[in-house]
Amino acid sequence: MSDASASMLLIVEDDLALQKQIKWSLDSYESVTAADRESALLQFRRHQPAVVTMDLGLPPDADSMTEGFKLLEQMLELDANVKVIVLTGQNDKANALKAVNLGAFDFLAKPFEPEVLNLIVERAMRMAELQSENRRLQAAAATSPLEGLITRDPEMLRVARTIERVASSNATVLLLGESGTGKEVLSQGLHNASKRSGRFVAINCAAIPENLLESELFGYERGAFTGANKTTPGKIETAHNGTLFLDEIGDLPHSLQAKLLRFLQQRTVERLGGRSEIPVDVRVVCATHQNLKGLIAENRFREDLYYRLAEIVVTIPALRARTGDAVLLAHAFLRRFSQEQKRPGLSLSPDAVRAIEHHGWPGNVRELLNAVKRASIMTDGERVSCDDLGLPPGPEEDKPEGTASDLDLRTVRDAAERQAVLGALARSNGNIVKASELLGVSRPTLYDLMRRLSIK
Secondary structure (H helix, E strand, C coil): CCHHHCCEEEEECCCHHHHHHHHHHCCCCEEEEECCHHHHHHHHHHHCCCEEEEECCCCCCCCCCHHHHHHHHHHHHHCCCCEEEEEECCCCHHHHHHHHHHCCCEEEECCCCHHHHHHHHHHHHHHHHHHHHHHHHHHHCCCCCCCCCCCCCHHHHHHHHHHHHHCCCCCCEEEECCCCCCHHHHHHHHHHHHCCCCCEEEEECCCCCHHHHHHHHHEECCCCCCCCCCCEECHHHHCCCCEEEEECHHHCCHHHHHHHHHHHHHCEECCECCCCCEECCCEEEEEECCCHHHHHHCCCCCHHHHHHHCCEEEECCCHHHCCCHHHHHHHHHHHHHHHHCCCCCCEECHHHHHHHHHCCCCCHHHHHHHHHHHHHHHCCCCEECHHHHCCCCCCCCCCCCCCCCCCCHHHHHHHHHHHHHHHHHHHCCCCHHHHHHHHCCCHHHHHHHHHHCCCC
């Protein structure tokens, strides 16, 4: 939405007398008018209004709502952010609610008080301006080093802030967490935030046979072994001036741990078959799902290497511990895959949302991503069900679980409200209208709750 259209209003009304009355009532806004669907679409495309007031009963059959609903869908298709206020008859609440479900901002029954209409339009304008500013800020932050991270969970947000704080240093970072929690996404974000000029180079210590891992890491000279036909730099050299990500560091063979420790101490590498030491400036980030201290106790991991790697330790919570994130991520993944599959109408059904909320996700984000990708390909209709996801259905009703009794009442209440709000926002895919309906509160009340609980 351009700044020029930020306060533009479109009035769609086939009753010309009422059209003039509405225009007069809203004379503080720059407005254009239309009396039927085709002229309304023409004005909509030409002026890109932020807010539209419209009657559902439009010619050629004013007694039918067909033209009105069609116009509503077409406008939302052209601009999903437009705020449409539907004007309905006094006894036509069913169609008004249907319009809201289709994406209308609000509705008002006729005859209406001009002051009430002004209030709703003012709120819609304010909302449009706030969302426009939010989109501008998001676009400005599109190069954020952690743009690949999708979360509303407080603990995961703290992890992100930690990553951003340590990124400018040269400290070695150890990421701990279950498989599939997003350790490589965070390490890539750490590299991006570091502004290091070199590459981000990743190697999985568990995926390469022990007899090949040394040459992969440190490189080799020509003739160092059978098949070494040319001198080849290792991953450490390749990451010069950049970041080296060692995934599953707990699986690093004991024989290579001493050599890695020597590199971390001296910051030089010696290729297999070589005799010269090559200085390398590289930021090292490691990750593992294993208990390294347990491995140390079993003499399977060097304690001195652990302390070299663990200058900064970041523990990543499992997906099941991240309130509302499973559904939030599922919506985001489905948007991505539906675009890739050229099926833009795909959405999650209510039973799929409940199933996602209540599944344990032992494979974490990776398991969720695979389930959504499979469903986006295999589902027959436009609604992805729990069967499409390969999940058992969740319970019909779910209530926030009680919190620890040693907390004071205010803390318990805030925790419960946060969990409920995050859950509703996730289930509604961020739609404030639907989230407020799920919570049984008004939109202003929900906004107040989000501000008080610092939920963005």
